[in-house]
Amino acid sequence: MAKNDAPAEKTSRLKQIRSAYQLTKKSEPLVGLVLAGIFLGIVGLAVLGGFFVGPLLVWVPLGVALGFLAATIVFGRKVEKAAYSQIEGQAGAAASALQTLRRGWNVTPAVAVTKNSDIVHRVVGRPGIVLVGEGQASRVKNLLTAEAKKHSRVAGGAPVTQIIAGQGEDEVDIRKLTKHVMKLPAVLQPSEITDLLQRLKALDAVRPQVPMPKGPVPTSLKGARQAMRGR
Numbered sequence: 001m002a003k004n005d006a007p008a009e010k011t012s013r014l015k016q017i018r019s020a021y022q023l024t025k026k027s028e029p030l031v032g033l034v035l036a037g038i039f040l041g042i043v044g045l046a047v048l049g050g051f052f053v054g055p056l057l058v059w060v061p062l063g064v065a066l067g068f069l070a071a072t073i074v075f076g077r078k079v080e081k082a083a084y085s086q087i088e089g090q091a092g093a094a095a096s097a098l099q100t101l102r103r104g105w106n107v108t109p110a111v112a113v114t115k116n117s118d119i120v121h122r123v124v125g126r127p128g129i130v131l132v133g134e135g136q137a138s139r140v141k142n143l144l145t146a147e148a149k150k151h152s153r154v155a156g157g158a159p160v161t162q163i164i165a166g167q168g169e170d171e172v173d174i175r176k177l178t179k180h181v182m183k184l185p186a187v188l189q190p191s192e193i194t195d196l197l198q199r200l201k202a203l204d205a206v207r208p209q210v211p212m213p214k215g216p217v218p219t220s221l222k223g224a225r226q227a228m229r230g231r
Contacts, residue, residue: 024075024082031078035071042067084175094134094165095121097177105181106197111204112147114139120147124197127184128159137171140164154199158188 024031046063050056084097095109098121105125112120118135120143129151133140144162151160161184164171172180188196 020079020083021075024078027082027085028078031075034078035075038074039067039071042070092119092134093174094119094132094177097165097174098123098132098181101125101178101181106193108200108204111207112143114143118143120144122151122200123181124193124200125181126186126188126193127161127181128188129155129196129200130161130163130181130184132163132165132177132181134165137164137166137168150203151200154203156196156199158192158196 021031028034043060043063046059046066047056049063050059053059092109095107098107099109101107101123105123108122108124110119111122111131114135116135116139118139119133120140121132121134123130123132131144131147131151133144135143141164144164148160148162163177163180165174165177167173
C-alpha cells in the first residue's frame with residue numbers, strides 16, 4: 001500500500017510546486033530566469049573553483065547541490081511573498097495565514113463574524129487562547145473584547161490574548177502574524193490544551209453558526225507553504 005501511495009504523493013507535490021511557481025510568476029514574471037541565474041551562477045563558480053583549486057569531480061557536484069539549495073531557498077521566499085500579496089485585503093486573509101501554523105496549534109476560523117465583515121479567528125496552543133481580529137479597527141476592537149469575555153468564562157485561567165491583523169498602529173502585519181503568535185509565551189502543557197479545547201467545544205455549541213463572508217476566501221498560502229516544506 002505504501003509503495004502505491006508514493007507515486008501519488010510525488011505527483012501531488014509536483015502539482016503543488018507547479019501551482020506555487022505559477023502563482024509567483026503572476027507577480028514576478030522573471031522568476032524563472034532569476035532562479036536559473038542563481039543556479040547557473042553558483043555552478044559556474046564551482047567549475048572555476050575546480051579549474052583553479054581542486055578536481056572538477058568534487059567541485060561540480062558541490063556546485064550543483066549548492067546551486068539547487070540556493071535556488072530553492074530563494075524560490076520559497078518569493079512564493080511566500082507572492083502568496084501574501086494575493087491574500088492581503090481579502091476577507092479571511094488572517095485565517096489563511098493562521099492555518100499555516102504547524103502541529104500543536106488548533107485554529108478555528110471565524111468564531112465571530114459581523115454583517116460588516118469584521119471577523120475574529122481563534123488559535124489555541126501553549127500560549128492559551130489567541131483571538132485574532134480582522135476588519136475595521138474600531139469595530140474589531142469591540143468584537144474582540146466581547147469574544148474575549150466569552151472565552152474567559154470557559155478558559156479555566158488560561159490566558160486570552162487579543163490581536164488585530166492589519167498594518168495600522170498596534171496591529172500585526174499579516175506577513176508577521178504566524179511568527180507573532182508563535183513567539184507568545186508558552187504557559188500550557190499539552191494535557192491542559194486538550195482540556196481547554198473540550199471546554200471551548202461547549203462554548204461553540206451554544207453560539208449560532210457564523211459563515212465566512214461571501215466572496216473569495218484565499219487558500220493559496222497554505223498550499224504554497226506545504227509545497228515548500230516538502231509535505
